[in-house]
Amino acid sequence: NAGVTQTPKFQVLKTGQSMTLQCAQDMNHNSMYWYRQDPGMGLRLIYYSASEGTTDKGEVPNGYNVSRLNKREFSLRLESAAPSQTSVYFCASLLDRGAQTKNTEAFFGQGTRLTVV
Amino acid sequence: EDKVVQSPLSLVVHEGDTVTLNCSYEVTNFRSLLWYKQEKKAPTFLFMLTSSGIEKKSGRLSSILDKKELFSILNITATQTGDSAIYLCAVEPQGAGNMLTFGGGTRLMVKP
Numbered sequence: 001n002a003g004v005t006q007t008p009k010f011q012v013l014k015t016g017q018s019m020t021l022q023c024a025q026d027m028n029h030n031s032m033y034w035y036r037q038d039p040g041m042g043l044r045l046i047y048y049s050a051s052e053g054t055t056d057k058g059e060v061p062n063g064y065n066v067s068r069l070n071k072r073e074f075s076l077r078l079e080s081a082a083p084s085q086t087s088v089y090f091c092a093s094l095l096d097r098g099a100q101t102k103n104t105e106a107f108f109g110q111g112t113r114l115t116v117v
Numbered sequence: 118e119d120k121v122v123q124s125p126l127s128l129v130v131h132e133g134d135t136v137t138l139n140c141s142y143e144v145t146n147f148r149s150l151l152w153y154k155q156e157k158k159a160p161t162f163l164f165m166l167t168s169s170g171i172e173k174k175s176g177r178l179s180s181i182l183d184k185k186e187l188f189s190i191l192n193i194t195a196t197q198t199g200d201s202a203i204y205l206c207a208v209e210p211q212g213a214g215n216m217l218t219f220g221g222g223t224r225l226m227v228k229p
Contacts, residue, residue: 033217042121042205042219043160058216090159094217106151106217108159 003027006091006109013081013116021076021112023091031094032074033058033106034066036087043090049074081116088113119144121220123206129226134196138223140206141188150189151217152180153205160205163191196227 004025013019025032030051035043035058045058049068063085065077074093078085091109120143130136142150149167153160164173166182166189173180177196182189193200203224207217 035219042123042221043207043217044219045216048216059218106162108161110158 004091004093004107004109006089006112008112009110011112011114013078013114015082015116017081018077018079019081020078021089021091021114022073023075023109024073025091025093025107026072027093027107028071029093029107030071032068033092033094034064034074034076035090035092036060036085037090037111038087046076046089078114081114083116086114086116119208119210119218121206121208121218123204123220123223125223126221127224127226129228130196131228132197134227135192135194136196136225138191138193138204138206138225139188140190140220142206142208142218142220143187144208144210144218146211147184147208148211149209150182151207151209152189152191153207155203155205155222156201163204193225196225198227198229201225201227 007022033048034046037043044060046060046064047058047066049055052071055066067075089112092106094106122141124139149165151165152163154163164180169184177194180191203222205222206220209217
């Protein structure tokens with residue numbers, strides 16, 4: 001099925017371990033995003049990429065790095081995981097809207113539940 | 118800094134009730150406001166609003182935007198247990214990247 005594919009679905013890390021969350025979309029979208037969701041705090045933007053090869057910090061970038069090597073894939077890396085990074089992570093993609101585009105719907109992956117112990 | 122505040126934080130109603138969820142925002146160069154429904158996994162899109170006073174409607178759900186007072190409401194009439202979810206509001210500014218700023222969400226529980 002077309003859409004946003006995010007892996008893994010679940011992960012448990014020890015403090016200090018590193019890992020990469022993978023995200024791929026097959027809708028030819030230019031913009032991709034990484035969010036984390038914590039109870040009562042909605043979705044907070046970690047990093048985003050407006051196009052292939054570009055990335056920018058969002059609201060909560062500390063402790064994370066990202067990579068947009070091609071149009072399809074946008075990965076999120078935790079170099080040294082901390083308990084404060086326990087969260088649910090969502091990747092999303094969105095087609096850049098020109099004047100003629102009516103819908104700005106962002107498509108979300110199914111989420112990664114990360115626990116850092 | 119863009120800001121989105123949703124209220125109430127949570128709401129418990131019975132089937133058949135009507136609910137109104139609120140979203141207020143501050144954003145530089147507003148482009149659109151979006152509502153999402155999140156059940157167990159990823160948020161799913163409900164509405165996009167760009168103009169004041171024009172109601173968007175989908176079945177029992179409707180939403181309207183007031184760009185002067187900087188808020189939007191999402192109404193659900195004749196609620197059903199399947200409406201139980203977190204409802205997220207987001208604003209999109211003008212400009213590259215189409216960054217969305219999300220509110221904290223309203224958790225709605227509809228009891229039989």
